[in-house]
Amino acid sequence: MKKLFLVFVLSAISVGAYAKEWSAIRFGVDPTYPPFESKDTGGKLVGFEIDLGNEICARLHAKCLWVENDFDGMIPGLKARKFDAILSGMSITPQRAEQIAFTDKLWNSSLRLVTKTGSKLLPTAESLTGKSVGVEQGTVGETYAKKNWAPRGVRVVPYQNQDQVYDDLTVGRLDAVLIGDVQAQIGFLKTPRGTGYGFAGDKIIDPTSDKGAAIGLRKEDADLKEKVNQAISDMRKDGTYARIEKKYFTFDIYDN
Structure with a gap:
């Protein structure tokens, strides 16, 4: 009887330890x-x-x-x-x-390349060879660019946050930015600092993201x-x- 009681008590303690309100x-x-x-x-x-x-x-x-x-x-x-x-x-x-x-x-959302309006750049390794593309660290954009573009001569530049990416794009330190289309459209392109920039090429098909x-x-x-x-x-x-x-x-x- 004591053993059964002990098992019951230990079980109750175990459940209580993992339960969270x-x-x-x-x-x-x-x-x-x-x-x-x-x-x-x-x-x-x-x-x-x-x-x-x-x-x-x-x-x-x-x-x-x-x-x-x-x-x-x-x-x-x-x-x-x-x-x-x-x-x-x-x-x-x-x-x-x-x-x-x-x-x-x-x-x-889908990945898109953002560049200056009128740019002839496209979201391909061939088009971006020798160019600098900004990405936020830890994003699917960084993963995609480093896997598909960096080995073919594209300079992929990671930043700690997205504001830093936009800042360097607008002062000319970057040729393009790789980012989600919705965030780019509303958070940048439709704002004053996004004037003169737009999407380049089509959406990027990335089955992993x-x-x-x-x-x-x-x-x-x-x-x-x-x-x-x-x-x-x-x-x-x-x-x-x-x-x-x-x-x-x-x-x-x-x-x-």
Whole structure:
């Protein structure tokens, strides 16, 4: 009888040790990617993914906490428990899926090359040989450019954040930028500093990163993944996702 009681107690302790209420969710975010996440003039975090995150927290009755982090440090920061989830344009890729778990898709984007208007450059290694292409560290753009272009004479230049990439493009230190089409269009090309720049060539087909962007989670936090996926599904069904989407886009970002 004592042995049975001991087994019961140990089991209860074990369950309690791994159970988590998720009364607060800490999201890792890189606020240099408007319209998904950025800061307004008052320093407040704003954007499509910020709104989605706040809505998810509300549905889970959890407090949203935002932890700013450079994008290339997102996965290490998540694994080190600096935050609980990554909500910052994290594309689903096989390489990342080996390290972390992903929720269901939040939105979709494609890689595009941005250059000066009228430039004859194209998103090919042949066209970009000897040219400098800026990318943000840790992004699918960096992975694609280093794999497909760098070995063929293209100078791929990584930056700590996207603002630095734009800065060097506009002062002439870069010939082009490789980035997601939605972010480039709304976060740069439609802004004053994007005047005189545009997309070069067509969208880049990259099977390793065309599965969309989602929230990144630790693999052991299966309970949080289940809760967040349910919230995303409910938001899609009841029209909340569409309402938030219309604040930022004139098209369907989910199936873009």
